[in-house]
Amino acid sequence: MATEPFLKLSRLCKSFGGITAVADLSLDIARGEALTLLGPSGCGKTTTLRMIAGLESPNSGTIYLDGKPLVAPGIELPPERRGMGMVFQSYAIWPHMTVAGNVGFPLKMRRVRAGEIRARVSRALAMVGLAGYEDRPAPALSGGQQQRVALARALVYEPQILLLDEPLSNLDVKLREQMCIEIKLLQTRLGLTVIYVTHDQSEALGLSDRIAMFNRGRIEQIGTPRELYERPCTPFVRDFLGKSTRLAGRIERIDHDGALVALEDGHGTTLACQRPDNPALVPGSAVEVSVRPEAIVVDIDANGTAPGTLLGVVEAVLYQGERSECEVRVGSQSALVFVSPKTKIERNAKIKLRIPPEAASVWPV
Numbered sequence: 001m002a003t004e005p006f007l008k009l010s011r012l013c014k015s016f017g018g019i020t021a022v023a024d025l026s027l028d029i030a031r032g033e034a035l036t037l038l039g040p041s042g043c044g045k046t047t048t049l050r051m052i053a054g055l056e057s058p059n060s061g062t063i064y065l066d067g068k069p070l071v072a073p074g075i076e077l078p079p080e081r082r083g084m085g086m087v088f089q090s091y092a093i094w095p096h097m098t099v100a101g102n103v104g105f106p107l108k109m110r111r112v113r114a115g116e117i118r119a120r121v122s123r124a125l126a127m128v129g130l131a132g133y134e135d136r137p138a139p140a141l142s143g144g145q146q147q148r149v150a151l152a153r154a155l156v157y158e159p160q161i162l163l164l165d166e167p168l169s170n171l172d173v174k175l176r177e178q179m180c181i182e183i184k185l186l187q188t189r190l191g192l193t194v195i196y197v198t199h200d201q202s203e204a205l206g207l208s209d210r211i212a213m214f215n216r217g218r219i220e221q222i223g224t225p226r227e228l229y230e231r232p233c234t235p236f237v238r239d240f241l242g243k244s245t246r247l248a249g250r251i252e253r254i255d256h257d258g259a260l261v262a263l264e265d266g267h268g269t270t271l272a273c274q275r276p277d278n279p280a281l282v283p284g285s286a287v288e289v290s291v292r293p294e295a296i297v298v299d300i301d302a303n304g305t306a307p308g309t310l311l312g313v314v315e316a317v318l319y320q321g322e323r324s325e326c327e328v329r330v331g332s333q334s335a336l337v338f339v340s341p342k343t344k345i346e347r348n349a350k351i352k353l354r355i356p357p358e359a360a361s362v363w364p365v
Helices: 045-053 099-109 114-127 143-155 173-190 201-207 225-230 235-240
Strands: 007-016 019-029 034-038 060-065 068-072 084-087 161-165 193-198 210-215 218-223 245-255 258-263 270-273 286-291 297-299 309-319 324-330 333-339 350-354 361-364
Touching: 007 045, 019 045, 019 218, 034 045, 034 201, 045 084, 045 161, 045 193, 084 143, 099 114, 099 143, 114 143, 143 161, 143 173, 173 193, 173 201, 193 201, 201 225, 210 225, 210 235, 218 225, 218 235, 235 361, 245 270, 245 333, 258 286, 309 333, 324 350
Parallel strands: 034 193, 034 210, 084 161, 161 193
Antiparallel strands: 007 019, 007 060, 060 068, 210 218, 245 258, 245 286, 258 270, 286 361, 297 350, 309 324, 309 350, 324 333
16 A cells, blocks of 8 residues: 655646746655755756745645645645744854854744753754854854754754755855765654755765756656666756766667667767667667766777777866866767776877667667
8 A cells, every 4th residue: 555645745836927937846755755856046946945845835736744734725834834944055044143042043932941942952953963062152153063053953843844955055065075974864863854955966966865856847857866867867867967978870770678879980880778768769860879977988908999899089188086087089079988097098098988788878869
């Protein structure tokens, strides 16, 4: 028997001044799940989060939490009655208050007794690694510490759902990576249901049980990070979530095992690829083969070729620490490949590229 979703959004629509921000959106979220709403600016992800929080009213649609209506015909609960904590991009830390004053403010508004406020504030600060910071003035905190205070304030009244609206965008790269790990550990330890909004693909891949990929007010694809990265359903998802090399060609054959594509590389190279899901793609169709750069096998010994091997010339090498990114000319086309930084590879070097069939997907042009 199917389990009823913890949070259920059904056919939500929202427009501003005649411009559609969210269009007919439906989404089921399980209890304890970490779901990321991912997409570019203006795609509707923050508007969706604000409708869940009660900070925006949908034009139509329903929202149910644990079987009870938050938004339904004749019903719209205010934010304070939805049992949700929210962390904003700006943190919204009050500079005239201490850390304890900031964290305890939601409890004070709910008229919780002073002794219980102190106990719950201390507990929330311990959760985010700020035990003993109660009396610190808010302006004396670093950006990372202020982000933790905002997180503690959202957790202090033990919400059913934690909503995070790009909370790490104001932090430097190193601190952002550290906070990603800490948020994930906290979510797992507490069993929290978390809905996270970001445009950063690395945050989405690292934090999520599932990712809902937004585009123009709609969900383009939803699934696990691995599913979206390795099996994107649309070119938009493929290109937004990670880098890819795309090579033009034409389908020669399709059978049960996959497709054979003749590349436009000037050497008559054919590549074995995954069988395309698109029924419109048939032998003779112009296509592009897409492959993630890390899946391409590089051989710096360019003597001799095997079937499915591409001959290329290195045009640029960008050292990135944990890897080198190489732009390789293959005939009239260009391929991006990632190699180990230990691999000695230089500009103008002749190399061979091998693309495993399971890593190569076929797309219409």
